[in-house]
Amino acid sequence: MIELANLSAHFGDAAALRDVTLTIQRGDQLGIVGESGSGKTLLALCLMGMASDSAHLTGRLSIDGRDMARASERDWQQLRSRRVAMVFQEPMAALNPLRRVGDTVMEPMLLHEGLSRGEARKRALSLFEEVGIPNPDQRLRQFPHEMSGGQRQRVLIALALACNPALLIADEPTTALDANVALRITDLLQRLAREREMALVFISHDLAAVARATDDIVVMYAGDMVERGPTAEVLNAPAHPYTKGLLGARPDPGVAVRDVKGKRRRLPTIPGAVPPLHALPQGCRFSGRCPVELPCCAAQRPVFSQTDQARGAACHLLTERRDD
């Protein structure tokens, strides 16, 4: 359904996204993890045709077989909401505070599908029920500030579903929410994707959230796709040193704070920080921070290679081993 082949985004000379290659089929639940500067949000915006004008896109971005990498704003408007829709991080900021949430949710139906107000209202009601908003009749008439954070996020999900999209992109949908609510929203997104046979792209910096919500995972670092595979396999046996580091740096709640001598245990870390876009290393972008660096890493960019049918990673260690 959606196919990315060597999709890159340049700001001036700097590549904020490099050669992203992946396919998303109907019903796929794909997680994209990365830290700030990994390009995960830019990737989401590319899928919506909403990357800023100063980003120069190259490569192939095809939706339903149509190449959209250089498509016009008009073409994108045809696709948005009906084929691809998005749920944003901050539910309060994504809703117009002066409009009743019902009007907001009905707008794309009136605009794209030419429904009458009555029909749109009926569909909005059933959407509110589907996303778990109680008393939908009353809720439609409320303003965003009259709702809780979790309710607002449900409204945004209903809005994204208004025109039955084939792909739902959720960009950090639970980051602004409390744990309780976040768990329920994650489960809701997953259930909706399953019931509607809709593809879900779940973007987050939070490995725990991605682990819950998705079947497959893409790990991004500094604009590169460093690892890809089934979520459970990647998290249990990461292939790329960055994925390993990320998982290790995440504290494990089951381990005692102090060792037998009563000294506090230190956490494993990834040294340094993501370099700024204009100062990224020549070769592998993780070089300089990588604990198992080879001589070739700094100068030569590793190719993304499949380790088995479902999994792959971009690391010299993997190709070296195979050459032996």
Added chain:
Amino acid sequence: MRRLPANFLLGAVLVSLVVGIAALSLVWTPHDPQTMSIPTKFASPSAIHWLGTDQLGRDVVAQLMAAARNSMTVALVAVLLGGSIGVALGLLASALGGWVEDGVMRLADLGFAFPALLFAIMLAAVFGPSLTNAVLAISFINIPIFARVTRASANQIWTRDYVAAARAAGRGRFAISRDHILPNIAAAIIVQATIEFAVAILAEAALSYLGLGAQPPASSWGRMLSEAQTLMYLAPQLAIYPGLCIVTAVLGFGLLGDGLRDITDPRLARAR
């Protein structure tokens, strides 16, 4: 390098023109602005009198230049005086909060409710009309304006973590106001001061026009305007020149203030 907004550039050009002329008048004017010469009254523009002479034969250019200096001085003193009192009150209100803040802000409301002209007329009635009283009146109306802007911006800064960090460090409210609050609200205050400068020029012209500001023989655009009014049919140009000067100065400072606001607070610029 970001492009500067057009209103800022135009404002800067007009302001430098007016300020430059006022500064020049300190050292040089084509004639003495006060010297009368009845034989050459109502002279047309010429090589000697570039814009002609008035009903008493005084050189118009020299008078306009002296008036510019008068206008700038009045506005500067009024904004500095009213502004510093207002900023101090605003900082105090914001730092102490509680009943002090309530009290200062209610006083500011009172100040807003009191028209400047009325206050100037009152001062003139009690102490007689003079430029000093006009300056005091204009300063007075500036106090509540600056107090409000200062308090509103300062209250925002007080919620920042670095202010909490300074409190954790054990610093007092006044030291925090000086070291943390003031530098971070300076931009807002400078913008306000520039706009109030324009208002002060206009207020001075209005008060002088009504005879409550600059007294003869001192030159003032407002007074030139009021003197020329009676001669509108005889010599309309005598009213037009000071009028143009007032428009240029007010527009210049107003645009400069708007431009500065756009530069320092891009959010407001986009909202417009």
Added chain:
Amino acid sequence: MTDAPLLEVRNLTRRYKLPRQSLLRAPPVLTALEGAAFSLCAGETLGVVGESGSGKSTLARLIMAFERPDEGEVLFQRRDLHGLSSGELRRLRRGFQMVFQDPFGSLNPRRRIGWSIAEPLRASGETEHLGYRVAEALTQVGLHSADAGKYPHEFSGGQRQRIAIARAIITRPALLVADEAVSALDVSIQAQILNLLMDLQDDLGLGMVFISHDLAVVGSVCDRVLVLQHGKTLESGAALDVLRAPKHPYTKTLLKAAGVRP
């Protein structure tokens, strides 16, 4: 560890008046924190876990004496912070310092970081060897002494948090309150800062109140844990006990949200 607790919090309660809903009715009251109590020894870390509205930030502000409680006491080195005169409190402040959540907001953008780091020293009247002390603090947090002349915007989020920590330790305090000190940071930076806090604690014998919404993070640095919800203490105990066998269903939810492997 000494016997006398460094910090003792007794029955701490704070209520806020909300804006009036109607002229005729009394304004509603929000109880942000109710009866919080714990004690902390030198070298020990207490984790306070809760989400927005749990009262954990109110607790931090009360410990730091930024505001007064409606009931209860905060005893720091056996002296009630809220019973002191403002002068006495200011002198005592060098003994307890705070690290804030937002590394971008906790440093004055218009001041060089050396100035900001030295602020607690100047506030307590010290004027000598400020440059040396700043350099020492910068080295302790893993930065260079030459960084003192730079402005906050020249640093990354993780580096800024190091600067904020340098400022907090420059007076050689006995107690550090860290309010969501790593929440705004990326996972890989989080671990670095947590390790730094643990290093400093070992070196300086700091007692620490570590406030976070993330149970996994709390579990990795704290000896004991206090779980707050809506201002009430749900459970407290040794970190390992709470994390391995949570008693309250809410704690179980938090644990579920923090787990990587399902």
